[in-house]
Amino acid sequence: MTVQTTQTDMTVFAALGKLFEYPDEDFQTRLEEALLWAREAGPCVEACIEAFWADAARLSAENARELYTRSFDLAPVCVPYVSVHIFGAESFKRAELMTGLKAAYERTGCSCGTELPDHIALVLQFGPCLGPEEWADLSTLVVAPAAEKMNAALQDANSPWRHVMRAVQLALEVGDATHGE
Numbered sequence: 001m002t003v004q005t006t007q008t009d010m011t012v013f014a015a016l017g018k019l020f021e022y023p024d025e026d027f028q029t030r031l032e033e034a035l036l037w038a039r040e041a042g043p044c045v046e047a048c049i050e051a052f053w054a055d056a057a058r059l060s061a062e063n064a065r066e067l068y069t070r071s072f073d074l075a076p077v078c079v080p081y082v083s084v085h086i087f088g089a090e091s092f093k094r095a096e097l098m099t100g101l102k103a104a105y106e107r108t109g110c111s112c113g114t115e116l117p118d119h120i121a122l123v124l125q126f127g128p129c130l131g132p133e134e135w136a137d138l139s140t141l142v143v144a145p146a147a148e149k150m151n152a153a154l155q156d157a158n159s160p161w162r163h164v165m166r167a168v169q170l171a172l173e174v175g176d177a178t179h180g181e
Contacts, residue, residue: 017124
């Protein structure tokens with residue numbers, strides 16, 4: 001699968017990426033924005049975000065943060081770093097990818113802040129800004145295979161974020177089907 005990206009695709013991936021950020025006071029706004037853009041990506045992506053919305057709506061802000069932490073941070077069921085799913089935690093190739101991502105983000109004016117450059121939230125938000133060929137390579141060689149593994153881990157844990165990860169997979173497939181190989 002080779003993914004090509006339009007401006008709408010970039011916005012959809014950015015909105016989905018923001019849902020992988022820690023649930024702070026802006027979480028509800030990010031969720032509403034993701035739902036709007038998911039509609040643009042198609043009914044399957046929209047259904048995933050609606051399912052996430054339904055799961056998240058039952059949680060208090062404190063419970064959402066606790067569940068996020070259990071899902072991605074402390075003894076996580078799913079490490080949020082895409083390169084770990086591709087290369088393992090201790091790998092020269094992982095370090096090489098992170099260095100390349102950081103340089104590419106800086107080249108496009110994006111900042112990683114305090115997060116590692118291969119965090120799923122950053123890759124989805126800033127990856128499509130890298131340019132069509134770079135994003136096609138990154139999404140095909142890293143994001144799609146990592147999303148498959150991450151989705152399986154989140155499914156097994158019954159984490160609400162499984163819906164968002166599935167939406168990412170579907171958005172990648174929609175972009176591929178829309179633009180052809």
